[in-house]
Amino acid sequence: MDSALLTIGLPIPLAVIMFGLGLSLTTADFRRVKQNPRAVTTTLVCQLLVLPVIAFGLVELFGLAPLLAVGFMILAASPGGTTANLYSYLFRGDVALNITLTAINSIIAVVSLPLVTNWAIGHFVDEGERVGLQLDKLLQVFAIVLVPVVIGMLVRRRSPEFADRMDRPVRTASAVMLVLVVLAAMWTERENISDYLAEVGLIAAIFCILSLSIGYAVPRRLGLSEDQAVASGFEIGIHNSTLAIAMAITVLGNAQMSIPAAVYGVLMFPIAGIFGMIVRNRKVLVAERSRDRASERG
Template sequence: MDSALLTVGLPIPLAVIMFGLGLSLTPDDFRRVRQSPKAVGIALVCQLLVLPLVAFGLVKLFDLAPLLAVGFMILAASPGGTTANLYSHLFRGDVALNITLTAINSVIAIVTLPLVSGWAIDHFVDRSSKIGLQFDKLLQVFAIVLIPVLIGMFVRRRSPEFANRMDRPVRTASAVMLLLVVVGAMYTEKENISTYLAEVGLIAAVFCLISLSVGYVVPRRLGLTEDQAVACGFEIGIHNSTLAIAMALTVIGNAQMSVPSAVYGVLMFPIAAVFGMVVRNRGVLKNADQPRSVGQRTP
């Protein structure tokens, strides 16, 4: 495993991505839960309970190799990615709800991501393999997640205009760095990448479609507005692949487990774009011009 990827290639992109999230956050984004508890609750249930169950079912259905299966469970347990805010903006979702969900999910993931990862290792991997969570590395990863978010929030509080000016450059840098992380993760397994793509590509695409659909259909069926359902769809379908890759490479120390997240990180953007266009073109956003239910903030 390339040490440069672990020491520089993962921490810096992850820190930049989370700093970008912090630049878009204010304490009101957390307090906004009280304004729309139903929307937040439904989205969290889909994200934290439904997605891991879906991933587990797909892993069993596709009969994935044990290490790839663990990688998929790590992906399913990872929080929503900050790019969900952009997609929600493009397809007229409730961006404020996205921001709130991303913030809350990122905090909750401190507990749920290690729990799901540890359970997946126990379930899929032979105990004699000595593969497991390295808790000192886990603390390092979550420090890289939380500290940049807090710094970003501090910057926004002190200088909102600067935070707004930096939003687009940081978002662009985050996308570029995510691509580099994905390429780096695949490079660590370059000798087996064609085999892994054949094994993981289809299930990753299916999981992405199911995630987006669950995120949209379930909230809509339970009475949320169109813009809220669109926001939930992108929040649940677009994962923080960088964090999932960091979990596999840094905390567990297994490159093969990072492959599902790397493949998903490539596929989720075009699939999410097509999903957004289909939803919009079918006219399900007929109420999009009505006032947003959670807030009017844009990313």
């Protein structure tokens, strides 16, 4: 590992981000699954099963180097980020569904992320270079993902007013820390960054576009509402790249594995914004056509 500071300092911003997530959650967010079981199930199937398969296909197609391939699979297995809620709000998605999905994903990631990571290491990395997830590292994943979320939820339960007051500053701090984490990961690999960008940039952009599109199109095909499809698209397309970086650097001790998540973390914001505008314009166009048809019938 090239930077002890990054290894030690990374869990702190991630803990703040996950704590901020917990501040926005209540047990009602988990119970809401009963209200939208089909929407939740559809999105989770896309995120947990479809995306890793697509990521694997892209990795094989582009012939990524083994450690970058592992990093890309870690990214694919990472849950949706809290920014998905913001994008869903801006582009009129079902924000309540996003919050519910984020809550559930925070729990599932404790199991799914190590499973995909171990499989990817076993598949892509040579036996002599292999770094696996032992019990202590699995506990690290549990601590990184779940413990801050639970603490945040407990704070909200005891003092909702304090949680509301802290929501904006914690979100701001989380956004700043996310940028710093991405920059730190890239600085650690600065000598190879141009090569990594050339190797990973295109595949990261394609994966982001596919993630957003699948997250939106599959729910629509299955008859879910436009608002639910928008929420699903952002939940699937906006990954928690900070968690993926932490998994690579803090848990596995490999900065190179963090590069796909760092690159994706930069690219997903403008791509998600463009996607949101396309979906919103399509929604307006469909509404206008419906009004025109109704007026013609009248």
